[in-house]
Amino acid sequence: MKAMKKVLVSALAAALVVTAAAPAGAATSPVTAPKAVNGKATVKGVTVKTSKKGTATVTAVKSKKATVKVAATIKVKGVTYKVTAIGANAFKNCKKVKKISVGKNVKTIGKNAFKGCKKLKTITLANKKVTIKKGAFAGLNTKKITVKAKMSKKALKKFKKALKKAGFKGKVK
Numbered sequence: 001m002k003a004m005k006k007v008l009v010s011a012l013a014a015a016l017v018v019t020a021a022a023p024a025g026a027a028t029s030p031v032t033a034p035k036a037v038n039g040k041a042t043v044k045g046v047t048v049k050t051s052k053k054g055t056a057t058v059t060a061v062k063s064k065k066a067t068v069k070v071a072a073t074i075k076v077k078g079v080t081y082k083v084t085a086i087g088a089n090a091f092k093n094c095k096k097v098k099k100i101s102v103g104k105n106v107k108t109i110g111k112n113a114f115k116g117c118k119k120l121k122t123i124t125l126a127n128k129k130v131t132i133k134k135g136a137f138a139g140l141n142t143k144k145i146t147v148k149a150k151m152s153k154k155a156l157k158k159f160k161k162a163l164k165k166a167g168f169k170g171k172v173k
Contacts (some may be wrong), residue, residue: 034078041076048074048083056081058090066096066119072103072126086113088133091106095119111135125149130159132166147169 036054041046047060056074068091073080085108091097095117100114104126111133114120120140128151137145147170151159160172 003092007043036079036081039076041169043076044049046070046074048076048088050076050079050081052077054081055084057085057087058083060088060089061091063094064096066098066100067101068094068097069101070106072102072105082109086110088112089115094117098122100124102130107131109133109136112138115139120145123147128152128155131164132168134166137168142170143167146173147171148173 045062047054057064088110091143099122101124108134113136115138
């Protein structure tokens, strides 16, 4: 037991000496986090346009699945961006999509965003304040589509009015 203690003490002493003797340049440098940049990237079939502000806009979705989720954030090259918008023509011709779930950071849905999504039945919005541009549902029979939004009665009334301006004629819950 005494021999084991001596070995441990000498190992610790050697480690201290080696650490103290290391040159200044050999010290570990601080790791800098990657910075947000303006650019374009594709992650899991979703193409986004990123900004230096740390936000991202979904510009294109290539999905053959029936359910698509637009996340609240997206990680590109080690940087996490808030997804704040669905751009114009983002879901254009996603013919198999039936349900779209939109993350809590999305505040804007662009013109023709859902154009060509012939099987679309449900859109679920997590944000309480979403602006939908005119023509977002172009070419769709919106009477068969339901938009689910968790909002106060006052906000829901205003939202329904905005949806109507955007050409939506379906149910809003």
